[in-house]
Structure formats: C-alpha cells, structure tokens
Amino acid sequence: MFALSSGMPPAAIAVVRVSGARAGAALAVLAGRLPEPRRAVLADLKDMNGAALDRALVLWFPGPATATGEDLAEMHLHGGRAVVAAVAAALAAMPGLRAAEAGEFTRRAFLNGRIDLAEAEGLADLLAAETESQRKQALGMASGHVSRAVEGWQDRLLGLMAAAEAELNFGDEEDVQLHDDCAHRLGEGMKMLAAELDGWLARPGAEVIAEGLSVVIAGPPNAGKSTLINALAKRELAIVSPVAGTTRDVIETALALDGIAMRFSDTAGLRAESSDAIEMIGIDRAKAAVEAADILLWLGPAKDAPEHARAILIAAQADRWRGDAAAEAEAARCDLTLSAATGEGMDRLHRMIVEMARTLLPREGEAALRRRQRDALAEAKGWLEVVPGSREAGDLILLAERLRLAGGALDRITGRAGVEEMLDTLFGRFCIGK
CATH class of the missing domain: 3.40.50.300 (P-loop containing nucleotide triphosphate hydrolases)
Structure with a gap:
C-alpha cells in the first residue's frame, strides 16, 4: 500500500510512503535501484515506461524494525500537486500496490506489534492536538506511559495467578514450595492492586x-x-x-x-x-x-x-x-x-x-485515561475487590477466576483481546498516510 504521509500539497516537501512486501520492488522500479538501508540518497524517479517523475530523496527500511513492522520505502518529493499525483499514479500502476485506507499504516503497526492500542489512541490524539495540554497528554500516551503501567499490573496479576494455579494443581507435590495461607496472600495482593487502580481512576479523565x-x-x-x-x-x-x-x-x-x-x-x-x-x-x-x-x-x-x-x-x-x-x-x-x-x-x-x-487537569507527567480505558480499568478493579471474610475470599478457584477476568479487562486497554469492532472506529480517525 502507498499514501502521501505529509501535509497536502503544495508544500516544499511531500513524503510518500510505501509499506508491505512489494515496497522494495516498487522503490527499485522508480529509483532504478534499492539504496542502502536507512540512508537517504538522491535519485531520479521514473515510471515503468521510463518517463521522468521527479528528482527526490529516497529511503529504504527493511522490516520488521520499521514503523509498520513491514518493509517500508519513503520518497521525499518536491511538494507540488502534479508531482505527487504523478508518483501516486506510477505506484498505482504497479502490480500488487494500492492506495492505503485511512489509518492503515498505524493499524498495521498495531497488528504487527510495533505499538499497542493505547499508544495508537495517543497517536490519534497527537494528530488532532490543538493546544499545549492536548499535545503533552497525547505525547505521553503515544510514548507508552499508560501501556507501561498496564504491563506492570499484568505482571503482578500473573504472579498472583501463578501462585493460585500452583496451589490448585500442585499442592500435593513435595518439590513445590507453597504458603500455608495462599488464599489470604492472594486476597492481600488483589487488595493492593485494586487500590493502585483506584488511584488511577481518581485522576481527571482525558476527555477534559x-x-x-x-x-x-x-x-x-x-x-x-x-x-x-x-x-x-x-x-x-x-x-x-x-x-x-x-x-x-x-x-x-x-x-x-x-x-x-x-x-x-x-x-x-x-x-x-x-x-x-x-x-x-x-x-x-x-x-x-x-x-x-x-x-x-x-x-x-x-x-x-x-x-x-x-x-x-x-x-x-x-x-x-x-x-x-x-x-x-x-x-x-x-x-x-x-x-x-x-x-x-x-x-x-x-x-x-x-x-x-x-486543578481539573492531570498533574505534570501524569497520564490521564480515556473513557474506554477507564471502563476497562474499573472492571479490572471490580474483579479484584473481594469482601474480606466472605466464602469467596477463601476459595482459591473463585479467586483464580477473578484474577483471570481482571487480566482480560486489562488486556483490552492495550488491545490484546476483543477489539476488532473498535479498531475500525479508532483507525478511521487517522489521515490516509498515517
């Protein structure tokens, strides 16, 4: 796929991106050769019939260590409308290439594991940011502030889940070290994690x-x-x-x-x-x-x-x-x-x-959550809250299930489960070349 990834012409420079398995071949056809990876070189671009298109800087990025996780080519053209249109027409005429849909570059980055859903949402907000506070908040989200916090919570959940599973499945094994009161320890761990999630939920929402x-x-x-x-x-x-x-x-x-x-x-x-x-x-x-x-x-x-x-x-x-x-x-x-x-x-x-x-905004360096993320975090917190002294508090099977459900709720923040319908809405917010 290909698209104009910079502002609409006319402009000084126009950046056209090509991503996917045919990116290298497309660049080789237009530039006459495939340049050294990650080094900008000057090239005379020509279409498949040899007609001159532009003199431009071209770059070649072999996957998977690229923005999309795929082979990626960039052409930094002169930013006139006719130049951009001619290069786009030459790319469209090549077998296996097509114009990208809105947000498709970012969607491929997500699907290929280059970014998670929270970072993609931050990137969408960064593109739409009009004020300094919006820019700072979106940049923190796009940089993985929320994702790192979720990763830490997930690691703690995995530790609690492992303890529960060890007790349930290997409690009679002599070589497995278990604690005498596993249910109590799980309850305390769940309580501490729920309190931390509650602190995040008390912060101002990203909507403000x-x-x-x-x-x-x-x-x-x-x-x-x-x-x-x-x-x-x-x-x-x-x-x-x-x-x-x-x-x-x-x-x-x-x-x-x-x-x-x-x-x-x-x-x-x-x-x-x-x-x-x-x-x-x-x-x-x-x-x-x-x-x-x-x-x-x-x-x-x-x-x-x-x-x-x-x-x-x-x-x-x-x-x-x-x-x-x-x-x-x-x-x-x-x-x-x-x-x-x-x-x-x-x-x-x-x-x-x-x-x-x-007083209504997040403090400097403090991330705010979107409504979708807050809902998922509130659900996770709900699964972690168990009434002390209740029958459930002493039942390892029920506690293990609560931990699993809490983990599933956290997964939705970064996009590891049940997000297909939401992806269409989210990535549709992006411009074509993003």
Whole structure:
C-alpha cells in the first residue's frame, strides 16, 4: 500500500510512503535501484515506461524494525500537486500496490506489534492536538506511559495467578514450595492492586483535555454575559443588547487559555419566570449548562449564585456602577470586579480561570485515561475487590477466576483481546498516510 504521509500539497516537501512486501520492488522500479538501508540518497524517479517523475530523496527500511513492522520505502518529493499525483499514479500502476485506507499504516503497526492500542489512541490524539495540554497528554500516551503501567499490573496479576494455579494443581507435590495461607496472600495482593487502580481512576479523565473544560457564563438578564464572552473570544460572538432576554440559547465557543482547551458558553439570563415560552426553554437550557459546567462564571448578586464547586463570582459592568455605595458593597462579596467593556479585571479573570482549570487537569507527567480505558480499568478493579471474610475470599478457584477476568479487562486497554469492532472506529480517525 502507498499514501502521501505529509501535509497536502503544495508544500516544499511531500513524503510518500510505501509499506508491505512489494515496497522494495516498487522503490527499485522508480529509483532504478534499492539504496542502502536507512540512508537517504538522491535519485531520479521514473515510471515503468521510463518517463521522468521527479528528482527526490529516497529511503529504504527493511522490516520488521520499521514503523509498520513491514518493509517500508519513503520518497521525499518536491511538494507540488502534479508531482505527487504523478508518483501516486506510477505506484498505482504497479502490480500488487494500492492506495492505503485511512489509518492503515498505524493499524498495521498495531497488528504487527510495533505499538499497542493505547499508544495508537495517543497517536490519534497527537494528530488532532490543538493546544499545549492536548499535545503533552497525547505525547505521553503515544510514548507508552499508560501501556507501561498496564504491563506492570499484568505482571503482578500473573504472579498472583501463578501462585493460585500452583496451589490448585500442585499442592500435593513435595518439590513445590507453597504458603500455608495462599488464599489470604492472594486476597492481600488483589487488595493492593485494586487500590493502585483506584488511584488511577481518581485522576481527571482525558476527555477534559481532548474536548476542553466547560466554562459557563451565567447570571440574570442584562448582567453583561454576552459582552464578557465577546471579550474573551475577541470577536462579536453573541448579540449585545439592553433588551432583557436577548440571548435565548446557549452560545458556545472553543478557546485556549495558556494552552488549555476550554469551551466557553454564554447562557440565557436566569430569572424565575417569563411570559415568553422560547425564553423559558433557553432558561432551562442555561440551568442544565450550569449544572454540567466544570467552571462557573457567575455575573450577578453573590446571594443568588447557584451552588457550584468551582464558581467565580464576578461583579460585572463595573464601568456602570462605580461610585454607587450599594453596588460597591455588593461587589465586595464577589471574587473580582470586572468590566468587559473597558478591560478592567480581565487579566485577573484569565488567571483565576487558568488556576482553577489546572486543578481539573492531570498533574505534570501524569497520564490521564480515556473513557474506554477507564471502563476497562474499573472492571479490572471490580474483579479484584473481594469482601474480606466472605466464602469467596477463601476459595482459591473463585479467586483464580477473578484474577483471570481482571487480566482480560486489562488486556483490552492495550488491545490484546476483543477489539476488532473498535479498531475500525479508532483507525478511521487517522489521515490516509498515517
């Protein structure tokens, strides 16, 4: 198979990859020879009829120590559309070669054991990363951070399983050293491993990095919510009007603050009731958004703020009420004073949001789990948890079965079992040349 593995032309350089048993033969036809492995050489590329295609750098990587685990050839072409199209047409005309499907290079790397499923997911996230936090998290996943942790857990499980099997199958053999209370020792080992898995499950999920933290701006009508989201987005995203109830629905925009992906939402003004049925729908949606928010920016009286674990109470529109004693007293109850119109307090709000956001993200160097991985880890933890003193806690056969099931759940994280349907969805996220 072959594909363009770099950005779409026109560009300075275009990299075309060929992977599989016919890669060497294809490169030899185009370049006239097969270069020394892993050394870039300059070659005049020609099609099977001898017509000139391009002068390019070519590289030859014999398998299995390659990105895909197969023979691999690369051609670094001039990045014009016509050049890339001509080389692709020449490859397609060769027997046994075809254009790659989306994600097929990475899928072959997985199937040939070059990477595991967790690393492939990290690579997919790395290709889609738009912020610094997304890049760091995806790079850690692609580099095998989670995979190494799973490997360690699997080794410990194997040790516990071996002890159980030795007791069950060779307990009457004199040359097998066994412990007097094997079930108790297994239970303690399972308990310790379950506690470690629980620690990983307590970490923030990878979704908050990939999808962005939800930051909801809420408050009563005409509190300055739309002006604030426009100031944060630095564009006219929402309509600003002195007429109460102008915002009828949740308006969302994606922003990155200090490299952290966030989704800011402007909501309808919250009030007890309205004669406008459409506005009431917007109010209901605003309430739902507030409940689901990771961070709440409340623009309104502090006493009316919804209960929320991570709320920033803002005395907004300061340019309008400066000098009003009652307004000044109310502002003192808030976390900061702000005027989106003049810019007063915007820098401080930026810092407060970022500081609060960092408490919701994994710490530096700490890997976060995707939802699929969390589900598998939670299942493994469940199989390792046995009620002390129960009949099951003293039954080696049941404990051995629990260990086997826990191992199967961990296997799904790295892709060693039952993943065929998921592979189609995962690798379809990749570009053709990846």
